[in-house]
Amino acid sequence: MQTEIKPHKAVPHIVIVGGGAGGLELATTLGNKLGKKQKAKITLIDKHRVHIWKPLLHEVATGSLDTEIDGVVYRAHAKRHHYQFQLGQLVDLDRESKRLSFAPILDDEENEVVEERQIGYDTLVLAIGSISNDFGTPGVQEFCSLLDSKHQAQRFQQKLLNLFLKKSSTTESAEDPIRLAIVGAGATGVELSAELNHVVDVVSVYDNMTEGKTSLSIDLIEAGERILPALPERIAESATAELEKLGVRVRTNTRITEANQNGFVNDSGELIEADLMVWAAGVKAESWLSVVGLKTNRINQVECFRTLKSLSDPSIYAIGDCCHVEMEEGGKVPPRAQSAHQMASTVAKNIVRELSGKDLVEFKYTDYGSLVNLARFSTVGSLMGNLVKGSMFIEGKIARLMYLSLYRMHQLSIHGFIKGPFVILLSQISKIIRPKIKLH
Numbered sequence: 001m002q003t004e005i006k007p008h009k010a011v012p013h014i015v016i017v018g019g020g021a022g023g024l025e026l027a028t029t030l031g032n033k034l035g036k037k038q039k040a041k042i043t044l045i046d047k048h049r050v051h052i053w054k055p056l057l058h059e060v061a062t063g064s065l066d067t068e069i070d071g072v073v074y075r076a077h078a079k080r081h082h083y084q085f086q087l088g089q090l091v092d093l094d095r096e097s098k099r100l101s102f103a104p105i106l107d108d109e110e111n112e113v114v115e116e117r118q119i120g121y122d123t124l125v126l127a128i129g130s131i132s133n134d135f136g137t138p139g140v141q142e143f144c145s146l147l148d149s150k151h152q153a154q155r156f157q158q159k160l161l162n163l164f165l166k167k168s169s170t171t172e173s174a175e176d177p178i179r180l181a182i183v184g185a186g187a188t189g190v191e192l193s194a195e196l197n198h199v200v201d202v203v204s205v206y207d208n209m210t211e212g213k214t215s216l217s218i219d220l221i222e223a224g225e226r227i228l229p230a231l232p233e234r235i236a237e238s239a240t241a242e243l244e245k246l247g248v249r250v251r252t253n254t255r256i257t258e259a260n261q262n263g264f265v266n267d268s269g270e271l272i273e274a275d276l277m278v279w280a281a282g283v284k285a286e287s288w289l290s291v292v293g294l295k296t297n298r299i300n301q302v303e304c305f306r307t308l309k310s311l312s313d314p315s316i317y318a319i320g321d322c323c324h325v326e327m328e329e330g331g332k333v334p335p336r337a338q339s340a341h342q343m344a345s346t347v348a349k350n351i352v353r354e355l356s357g358k359d360l361v362e363f364k365y366t367d368y369g370s371l372v373n374l375a376r377f378s379t380v381g382s383l384m385g386n387l388v389k390g391s392m393f394i395e396g397k398i399a400r401l402m403y404l405s406l407y408r409m410h411q412l413s414i415h416g417f418i419k420g421p422f423v424i425l426l427s428q429i430s431k432i433i434r435p436k437i438k439l440h
């Protein structure tokens with residue numbers, strides 16, 4: 001039997017689905033602006049209980065990030081910022097009756113804890129992000145690790161630790177490296193390759209499992225002509241040089257046609273052997289978005305006007321990776337944390353303006369540049385837009401500082417300027433006092 005949760009009718013009910021880089025910032029702003037003064041009821045719904053900023057997932061995967069410190073518990077955060085939180089996975093949307101359907105919530109033993117529910121809305125914001133795009137490549141779902149969520153990143157970390165454990169208990173092959181292969185040399189693949197090198201150093205210091213003998217062999221595989229295809233060539237060149245210094249084998253112009261239990265097969269039939277395989281070759285939005293009658297593009301992103309309202313429904317906005325919006329100067333807004341952050345600000349403004357009968361503003365994307373962090377080894381990138389005139393290549397300590405500032409901005413927008421600095425300080429202290437990587 002389905003339970004229906006009735007919306008509070010006295011004030012408009014604004015429902016945000018997805019509490020990620022964009023959705024959590026939006027819920028915080030609207031909670032503080034409208035929820036606090038009871039001008040609207042704000043509900044945030046996410047399929048997970050704890051928020052982790054997605055660009056940090058490669059650090060979760062290698063165990064270098066403490067999710068207990070950097071995670072934000074939605075329920076506690078909601079209370080502080082005057083919105084409501086509900087746990088749930090959106091599975092369907094009835095636009096005519098303005099109702100959302102959520103899958104039953106199951107416990108670890110697959111017993112039903114909460115039955116399937118429906119929730120009504122007046123305004124809906126879709127902020128459900130993206131998932132890895134395997135382009136239909138056989139074997140990827142079965143044999144590869146994906147880095148779409150904290151759980152997937154933690155599963156990868158467990159597999160990695162188990163490989164170290166296995167190595168440490170077999171004496172004769174201790175010097176054979178653990179073989180990792182990563183498909184996709186965008187920011188995720190590149191940052192993960194560097195972070196993994198960092199891990200092998202730290203594991204040998206903290207746990208004598210391998211007595212320093214175990215090494216990692218990493219293949220970073222890219223179908224295109226160069227790594228970091230979405231970023232300027234100079235960044236790609238600099239990152240390639242850094243990765244090669246670390247011993248990462250960068251294989252460009254290599255199209256993968258299959259994944260199997262032994263590794264990846266390329267289009268010339270060559271097998272790239274691997275003990276652990278990661279697929280990070282592109283993103284797409286959830287496919288059900290295209291079957292609920294919303295106009296979507298070929299990767300299922302909701303097509304929006306520049307006000308960030310769906311082309312098909314004036315009650316629905318989309319932000320972040322699940323939104324497709326053309327820029328004024330042509331081209332689409334890239335799926336990045338800075339896009340989600342900027343879109344959240346525009347939609348917050350538009351929802352407030354709509355409630356007071358004002359015209360909506362148009363989204364204007366500002367590219368502040370792109371930075372790629374190669375663990376503790378290096379950071380390279382470019383700054384653009386308002387920060388410098390044109391584009392400026394940066395690397396080293398300044399680049400690292402700028403890279404960290406994107407996350408700090410996210411922390412300040414969700415915790416505020418009083419609590420935010422304490423949260424940042426706590427996470428810095430934790431980095432000093434705990435082992436550099438999680439060894440369990």
Ligand SMILES: Cc1cc2nc3c(=O)[nH]c(=O)nc-3n(C[C@H](O)[C@H](O)[C@H](O)COP(=O)(O)OP(=O)(O)OC[C@H]3O[C@@H](n4cnc5c(N)ncnc54)[C@H](O)[C@@H]3O)c2cc1C
Binds near residue numbers: 045088129148339
């Ligand atoms: C490893 C990695 C490194 C990255 N590094 C960078 C970087 O350095 N710089 C950068 O700008 N970008 C980076 N990105 C991209 C960036 O993380 C995304 O562009 C950004 O997080 C998108 O924000 P979002 O709010 O659209 O979605 P997300 O942050 O992904 O949030 C989506 C939320 O929706 C929830 N959700 C999903 N489906 C449902 C559902 N059906 N029902 C309920 N809830 C749902 C999820 O649990 C999640 O909380 C990186 C991505 C990865 C994976």
